[in-house]
Structures are given as structure tokens and as C-alpha cells.
Amino acid sequence: MIKVHRVVVLASHGVYPFDLGIPHRVFGAADGRYEVVTCTIDGHPVRTNADFSITVDHGPEALRTADTVIIAPFHTGNPSRQTSVDLAQVLAYVAPGTRIVSTCTGAFVLAAAGLLDGHRATTHWHATGLFREWYPQVELDPNVLFVDEGDVLTSAGAAAGIDVCLHLVRKDHGSEIANRVARTCVVPPWRDGGQAQYIEHPVPDATANDTSAARQWALQNLHKPLTLSDLAEQANMSLRTFARRFNEEVGLSPGxxxxxxxxxxxxxxxxxxxxxxxxxxxxxxxxxxxxxxxxxxxxxxxxxxxxxxxxxxxxxxxxxxxxxxxxxxxxxxxxx
CATH class of the missing domain: 1.10.10.60 (Homeodomain-like)
Structure with a gap:
């Protein structure tokens, strides 16, 4: 019999509806292995950053029942440290040893609670300047999609919430289940590179060659001793051009x-x-x-x-x- 893992998502005013729905969509596709509930700091409805509010059925007491807590992100257009502090105080409901995850700007809450002090973490690349100003004691890495520090995980913005939730499924139940969940959600089970590939890089000309065909060829030939020259040849590019384009598209060097x-x-x-x-x-x-x-x-x-x-x-x-x-x-x- 499968033990159902309870995931409690904490929503606050200014929450992003897309991000809030990710845990329900991803964990809900895992064939009954997870139960997902949403709560707020007082059980009352919250305004989203869109043109509607959301009513939930649970207050902060739901956090006591969680195996995993997910802090949903909120809009930081008018930043206030007090918002993060207020949310962090609610984490007192969370039982010791519970896995805690933030998506996007939810990392501000974990930082305000002191859970990221001296640890590596990430958040949306657009918020990294503010995050570093407020929490210099955190080792912020703006180039990755998520960071797993054991019982505390942080993810980058928006769709990176999908990446970290799939990572949790894989961590809990293995790649076969995670791949099945990814297929159900029509998303890749693992994305190459990190959010570095999304940080204001120049967009290559639409008519220019890209490196996707070379990457696909490499995946079909991983058993071979592949070199940079082999990959560049597949893309019909010089070594220098291929290495530069590869890094632009993937966020990692070919090696x-x-x-x-x-x-x-x-x-x-x-x-x-x-x-x-x-x-x-x-x-x-x-x-x-x-x-x-x-x-x-x-x-x-x-x-x-x-x-x-x-x-x-x-x-x-x-x-x-x-x-x-x-x-x-x-x-x-x-x-x-």
C-alpha cells in the first residue's frame, strides 16, 4: 500500500496563480502518492497578482500535518521585508524535520526565517539584487533552476517550480515515476542548464543554426568518446562559434x-x-x-x-x- 505524502502549499497576498497551481498539477499526476492542500496565514482568501482572489479551505494549522511544505511565490513589485517576516512567523507551525521548499520569491520567506543562513539557495533571477541586499548571509546562486540542500530546497522563477516538484517526485519515487508524471504534464522530465540561459542574453538570429541537432546526436551516442570537435561538426560550426552558441542556448559548456x-x-x-x-x-x-x-x-x-x-x-x-x-x-x- 502506498503511503500518501501530504504536501501543504502556503499562499499569501500577491501570489502568482500559475506558480500556486504547480504543486497540485505535478504531484496530482503521481497516481495517488501525494495529497496536496493549500493554506493561508489566517485561512482567509488571498489576492493574487492577477485580477482575482483565491479562497482556500485551510488556515496555518494545516502546516502541522505536512510532510512537505511549499512556499508559493508572491509579487515583489513593491517590496517590503515585513511581508517575508510575517510569512516566516507562520512557519512555527511546521514540525521539525519537515521538508520545506520555496518556489521563486518564496525564498525570501525561508531567508527571513533564517533557514537559508550559510546555505546555497536560488530565487528568480530578476529578484537577485534585492535578495542579496536583504540576505547577504545566504549563498545565492542565480544561475540554477533549483537547489537541493536536503530538507530545504529553493527554486528559480515560474516554470522552475515544475522542475523542483519533478525533482521531489524523482527523489521520493525514482525516475520511472517522475518520467511518467512529466509525460502526463507534457513537460520534460529534466531541463538542461539553469536559469542562466534566461538572463537577458542576446537572442540569436532566427535564421542562424542552433545546437539542438548536435545535442540530440550526442544523446544517441553517449557511449562514444565524444569531443567538442565531434559536436561542432554535427552542427556545421567552428569550435569557437559552437561553444559560444551552446552556452547561450543551454547555459552550460558542452563538456x-x-x-x-x-x-x-x-x-x-x-x-x-x-x-x-x-x-x-x-x-x-x-x-x-x-x-x-x-x-x-x-x-x-x-x-x-x-x-x-x-x-x-x-x-x-x-x-x-x-x-x-x-x-x-x-x-x-x-x-x-
């Missing part, structure tokens, strides 16, 4: 993007197959199991075996699995 894709493909195989780590490494283009272990640990901080146990829950029973366990143990030991 970092390739590593990201290989790690993501390896994670899928770890979740969905019993293949040995060395074989997975070969299928995704890493030089060997050691390289895969290093890149996976750099990306998410765990070994392949630990990751597989988290998402599959299967003990190491085969000879190959036992060998992987030994190598994982060696990888965790400090090198002489």
Missing part, C-alpha cells in the same frame, strides 16, 4: 553538459537495471567504473551502490553486485 547527460543516463540504468557499474559506465561513455563513481559522487554525493539501494532497495546478491560493493567501499576510502 559540463555531456557529463551531466552521462550521469543522468547512468542514474536511470542504476534505477532500472541490475547491470554492473563497469558496464553502465561503458554504456554512458565514462572511461570505467572509477570514473562513473567519481562523477556520480561529485553530482549527488553518493556511490553507485548507495544510489541503487536507495531507488531499488535490492541487496547485492550477484557476483557482479558484490564486486561493485567492494569497489564502492574502496572508493570511499581516502587515497594514500
Amino acid at each position: 559540463r553538459w555531456l557529463i551531466q547527460q552521462r550521469v543522468d543516463r547512468a542514474r536511470q540504468l542504476l534505477e532500472s537495471t541490475d547491470l554492473p557499474v563497469d558496464e553502465i559506465a561503458g554504456q554512458v561513455g565514462f572511461a570505467g567504473g572509477t570514473s562513473l563513481r567519481e562523477h556520480l559522487h561529485a553530482a549527488i554525493g553518493v556511490t553507485p551502490l548507495a544510489y541503487r539501494r536507495t531507488f531499488r532497495g535490492a541487496p547485492a546478491t550477484s557476483r557482479a553486485a558484490a564486486a561493485d560493493a567492494r569497489r564502492d567501499g574502496q572508493a570511499r576510502r581516502p587515497r594514500p
Whole structure:
């Protein structure tokens, strides 16, 4: 029997209707694995930043029942620190150990509550100047779509709320369920790059070539030792032009993007197959199991075996699995 995870979304005056609806849409597509309710600081209706208000059925007491709390964003056209402080005070209802997530400007509330002090976080790129002015103690990264700090997560603006909710589904139930939810919502299960690609970059000419065909070709050939020259050739561009356009479109260098894709493909195989780590490494283009272990640990901080146990829950029973366990143990030991 599936244990239903309760998500409570906190809405305030000036809330963005699009962002407020994201948790209901994404988690609601997870086949009954989540229950989503919305509350306000006093149980009364709230004005949106559009031309209508929203009536909710719950007050702040709903926060006590949450497994995950999501702070919905609000309009900061006339910024006031008191707004964030008032909302932060309501978080006293949240039980210790509850996962807390902000989307877009909801990060201001988490910062006002002191939950982001000394931690990495993000918010909408347009609000980064104000955020840094008010909360210099937070390590703000305006270039990413979301930041996962364990029990506290922050996401960038608008559609990045979809990214962080899909990430939570994947974290809770694995990539197969998250991919199914993404298909239901007609969105990509994972977006390349970060919000850096949306920050006032010049728009390339409509008649110019882009790098999408090269990226698609690379995804079909991840098992090969791909080089920048290979990708540039697929796009029919010089190395310099390709690297510049790639970064404009994706927000990452070609090399970092390739590593990201290989790690993501390896994670899928770890979740969905019993293949040995060395074989997975070969299928995704890493030089060997050691390289895969290093890149996976750099990306998410765990070994392949630990990751597989988290998402599959299967003990190491085969000879190959036992060998992987030994190598994982060696990888965790400090090198002489």
C-alpha cells in the first residue's frame, strides 16, 4: 500500500496563480502518492497578482500535518521585508524535520526565517539584487533552476517550480515515476542548464543554426568518446562559434553538459537495471567504473551502490553486485 505524502502549499497576498497551481498539477499526476492542500496565514482568501482572489479551505494549522511544505511565490513589485517576516512567523507551525521548499520569491520567506543562513539557495533571477541586499548571509546562486540542500530546497522563477516538484517526485519515487508524471504534464522530465540561459542574453538570429541537432546526436551516442570537435561538426560550426552558441542556448559548456547527460543516463540504468557499474559506465561513455563513481559522487554525493539501494532497495546478491560493493567501499576510502 502506498503511503500518501501530504504536501501543504502556503499562499499569501500577491501570489502568482500559475506558480500556486504547480504543486497540485505535478504531484496530482503521481497516481495517488501525494495529497496536496493549500493554506493561508489566517485561512482567509488571498489576492493574487492577477485580477482575482483565491479562497482556500485551510488556515496555518494545516502546516502541522505536512510532510512537505511549499512556499508559493508572491509579487515583489513593491517590496517590503515585513511581508517575508510575517510569512516566516507562520512557519512555527511546521514540525521539525519537515521538508520545506520555496518556489521563486518564496525564498525570501525561508531567508527571513533564517533557514537559508550559510546555505546555497536560488530565487528568480530578476529578484537577485534585492535578495542579496536583504540576505547577504545566504549563498545565492542565480544561475540554477533549483537547489537541493536536503530538507530545504529553493527554486528559480515560474516554470522552475515544475522542475523542483519533478525533482521531489524523482527523489521520493525514482525516475520511472517522475518520467511518467512529466509525460502526463507534457513537460520534460529534466531541463538542461539553469536559469542562466534566461538572463537577458542576446537572442540569436532566427535564421542562424542552433545546437539542438548536435545535442540530440550526442544523446544517441553517449557511449562514444565524444569531443567538442565531434559536436561542432554535427552542427556545421567552428569550435569557437559552437561553444559560444551552446552556452547561450543551454547555459552550460558542452563538456559540463555531456557529463551531466552521462550521469543522468547512468542514474536511470542504476534505477532500472541490475547491470554492473563497469558496464553502465561503458554504456554512458565514462572511461570505467572509477570514473562513473567519481562523477556520480561529485553530482549527488553518493556511490553507485548507495544510489541503487536507495531507488531499488535490492541487496547485492550477484557476483557482479558484490564486486561493485567492494569497489564502492574502496572508493570511499581516502587515497594514500
